[in-house]
Amino acid sequence: MAKQGLLIVLSGPSGVGKGTVKSAMVKQRAFSFEYSVSMTTRKPRPGEEDGKDYFFVSEERFQEAIKNNELLEYNEYVGHHYGTPLAPVKKLLDEGKDVLLEIDVNGARQVRKLMPDGVFIFLTPPDLHELKDRIVNRGTDSAAVIAKRMQQARKEILMMEDYDYAVVNDTVANAVDHIKSIVEAEHVRVPRVINDYRNMVKED
Numbered sequence: 001m002a003k004q005g006l007l008i009v010l011s012g013p014s015g016v017g018k019g020t021v022k023s024a025m026v027k028q029r030a031f032s033f034e035y036s037v038s039m040t041t042r043k044p045r046p047g048e049e050d051g052k053d054y055f056f057v058s059e060e061r062f063q064e065a066i067k068n069n070e071l072l073e074y075n076e077y078v079g080h081h082y083g084t085p086l087a088p089v090k091k092l093l094d095e096g097k098d099v100l101l102e103i104d105v106n107g108a109r110q111v112r113k114l115m116p117d118g119v120f121i122f123l124t125p126p127d128l129h130e131l132k133d134r135i136v137n138r139g140t141d142s143a144a145v146i147a148k149r150m151q152q153a154r155k156e157i158l159m160m161e162d163y164d165y166a167v168v169n170d171t172v173a174n175a176v177d178h179i180k181s182i183v184e185a186e187h188v189r190v191p192r193v194i195n196d197y198r199n200m201v202k203e204d
């Protein structure tokens with residue numbers, strides 16, 4: 001049986017650059033991983049594709065997914081539901097592939113209980129002014145939504161205490177490098193590799 005893949009959970013306040021860092025990791029093939037596409041009831045932003053960025057669904061479909069236990073975790077964030085479809089994550093991990101979840105802190109807390117072997121990474125802004133500038137410059141949210149996201153961000157940043165690593169997204173290249181180092185280190189943690197050595201030293 002293939003060794004289980006590593007579950008990588010990436011969180012951070014809105015606008016810190018999670019989407020940007022994730023895309024850069026895919027583009028540069030920084031390391032090999034599969035991205036778990038979440039289900040959401042929020043409307044697509046310009047340029048977002050159904051099935052690639054999110055599965056954009058109705059509230060009814062989301063409620064059905066909850067009822068049928070299709071979601072590993074889910075949460076409400078600024079008026080919309082977001083959740084991780086369980087089946088694809090499980091299948092990919094069983095195939096030995098690393099899977100990246102980009103989810104909020106409440107979701108990550110639920111995942112930590114169910115899958116404690118994952119690595120939990122929190123992406124932080126260099127400071128709060130920079131965070132606000134990034135959300136404003138992205139140009140996808142109204143002033144009212146930006147204010148709510150900033151309020152949420154202040155609370156969320158301190159929830160990094162539930163995570164294993166804090167990575168500063170000062171430049172995208174630095175953030176990608178740090179995440180890559182963390183994933184490489186996780187791959188050689190003794191609990192993950194000791195079985196290989198048990199086999200090595202077995203007498204034949």
Ligand SMILES: Nc1nc2c(ncn2[C@@H]2O[C@H](COP(=O)(O)OP(=O)(O)O)[C@@H](O)[C@H]2O)c(=O)[nH]1
Pocket residue numbers: 011012013014015018019038039042073074075077082083084102103104105106107108
């Ligand atoms: N719990 C949970 N949170 C999610 C999921 N997908 C996305 N999120 C989080 O929901 C929040 C809002 O996401 P989004 O509307 O795309 O805004 P953005 O993060 O500012 O680009 C972010 O904190 C995401 O990390 C999911 O499947 N589950």
Ligand SMILES: Nc1ncnc2c1ncn2[C@@H]1O[C@H](COP(=O)(O)OP(=O)(O)O)[C@@H](O)[C@H]1O
Pocket residue numbers: 012013014015016017018019020021134135137138169170171172
């Ligand atoms: N390291 C960075 N330096 C400057 N701007 C960044 C950086 N990372 C992301 N951004 C910009 O910040 C905005 C928010 O990034 P995004 O990836 O949408 O964040 P999130 O997915 O965390 O909400 C985007 O306009 C993006 O281009």
